[in-house]
Every structure is written in C-alpha cells, then in structure tokens.
Amino acid sequence: MLKLAPRMEQVKYEIRDIVVRAKQVEKKGKKMHWLNIGDPNQFDFLPPEHVRKAAAEAAASGKYSAYCPSQGDEELRVAVGKIEGVPAEHTFITSGLSEGIDFLFTALIGIGEEALLPNPTYPLYVSKARVHGASDAYYPSDSDFIPVAEELRKSVTGKTRSIVVINPNNPTGATYPRKVLQEIADVAAEFKLPLIADEIYDQLTLDEDHSINMRDVAGDDVLLITGNGISKNYLYPGARVGYLAVRGPGAEELSSALLKLCNARLSVNWEMQRAALAAFTGPKTHLAETKRKLRERRDVMMKRFSEMGGVHCARPTAAFYALPKFEGLKFKDDKEFVYSMIEETGIVMVPGSAFSPHLDGIYARLVFLPKPDELNEAMDKLGDFLKKSRK
C-alpha cells in the first residue's frame, strides 16, 4: 500500500467533502439544492463582459502565452499598488488568493507556531496552517460574529505569528465596524504581529457602498498584508487570479520572501492576469446589479428563517453566506443534522464545525445565491424538515 506523508492527514476541506455524500443522494433521483458552495458562477452570475473580453483578447493575441514574470504582470501590479497604496514592488500576483495564503503561512509561520484566526473562519486557513506544521488558534467574536478586541489581546500567545482578519467574512457574511478594525490593528501593533487582511469580498457589501478596508485603518506601525482578487468582487473564480499587497515595518523582508516563493512556482496564467487588469481598472457597473440580486435573496432567506422558529441568524451584511443556528432539534451534532437534511430534503449546507471548533450548538453555513423562487422552494423544504426534526 502507498504510504502517504503524514501531513496529508491535515488536508481536509469539508465544503467539498460534503458534496461526495450529496452526489450519492442525487444519483438516487432526488432534486438537490446546492446551498453549500460559494461559487456565484454556478448560479445566475457571470464576470463582467469587458473582463471576459479582455481574457479572450489576451488569449487570441498570443502575446501572453509565455511564462509571465513570476511576481505578476507589471501593469497589473501597478494597478494593484494604486488600489492598495503600496509600491508595485510590494505587490504579488498569486493563483487566487488561496495561493497567497499559502505563501504567507510558508513565509511567516514555523512548525509548532500559531496563526490567530477569527472564530469562525474560512477553513483554508486551518488546512494551510496545519500542513505547515503550525496550529490554528481562534479569537472570539460576539453573537453577531463581530470580533471582540479585548479577547483578541488575551488570545495572543508566545507562539502567535500572525493575526488574520476576514472582512467581509466567510462563513458569516458579517462586516466589521471601523472601531473593531482599529482595535485589531492596535493589538497587531502592540505585539508586533503581521496583520493579514483578507478582503476578497470588500466590494460585495449589501447595505453599504463597500466594507472598511484595513489599509484605511491600520497605522504605519503595523506590517499589513492585504489579500484580494477577482474571484468574488468580479465574479471570476475560475480565472484564479488573486494578489497580496504588503506595507509597514518588515515589508522589505516579507516581500523578498514572497518573491522567492513566486519564483519557485514560476508564474500565474498571464492571459487571466490581463482580465484582472481590465477588472481593476475598468468600469464597476456590474456591482449594482450583483448587489441588488444578493440583497433581494438575503432578504428572502432572512424572512423565511424568521417565520420558521428556532432559527437564529445574524443578518449577513456582505457576500453571500449565512451561518444560522438551529435550535431544539433531535440531532446530536451539526454533521448528523446536515447529512440527514441532505438525505431527506436534498438541501446541501456545510456543518458549522467545518469553520470552527468553538461553535456551541448546531450551526450550518448556506449560500443565498439561488434565484428567489429556487431559494423559496428550498426554504419550504427546510421548514418542513425542521418541524419533523424537533426534539
């Protein structure tokens, strides 16, 4: 039998694992409601036309069929530098922000050390920390999933090597107030910890123009690394283009490390980087319609939850996720709840425990991406299922 490296034990991605079970149920002929995966393009969303055109033109020209400079397309890095207020030399184009997260943990966190993550968190951070032999620690949030700064301060240990902020948040759809961001930046400055701001949903706020960016809050005394990309704000997850932008004390050293990691992986698809350039520098007119659709669907979901009883859901203010708590059910844990729901209703959600070991009770993450009539159909089934599943 093939002996795999022990680190493979740490590679888990429940968001996708759950699909395996759901596919088995679908094979039996059940109508499925795929509320598990945060990919708008599997619903009625598309990248803006001018961005798709830029990708097509870049491919047709043949000019971008070579290896790109490993740090990224130069024009794209200048554009990213302008957005983030850093010199282009401190910007790094990555294969999705996912690769950027991998680079950051490789560069910053050693074996036996810790990444301090929001509770709950996007699971990729957990996997990446563990694969690097580090561990995941969490700083608490309140019942609306807003971090509590005082608790963050207490969560810092001698092993902490970076603080991660995900704003707007996956899996909760929460956006953080300026005061909370300021307090987080203050803690990072106080302990001289690199602050990683994952802002991949920053344009997808549902009630505000955009979320508050850490770059507008953190002072010069913080090593700030901002991560973003075109997967969400520009509805182009398949392009696989993300970026990191670095500023503050230690920016030179971290940039040298990131450049090495970029060199070691050669480059990111150049044609798609040209599409990203069109996205960042072109019109943002798609946002109004995208946000209108998401707002309408969020409101449908929240109304239906409020009518069901026993469902408590912090109102998402951005992105397309919600993390409701389901009370009074007969299930022993969130996995039993989710698997039973898949079997009985065809509704697929992700158990809350995939996002945090510290959630008390039965939570599950869903996306509110389907059209209102499809969402309503799923909500009818969910309501019936919950009624049947009471203790």
Ligand SMILES: Cc1ncc(COP(=O)(O)O)c(C=O)c1O
């Ligand atoms: C919070 C967060 N960060 C990063 C990513 C990864 O983004 P990318 O598609 O750019 O790799 C995701 C994807 O869902 C996400 O939700």
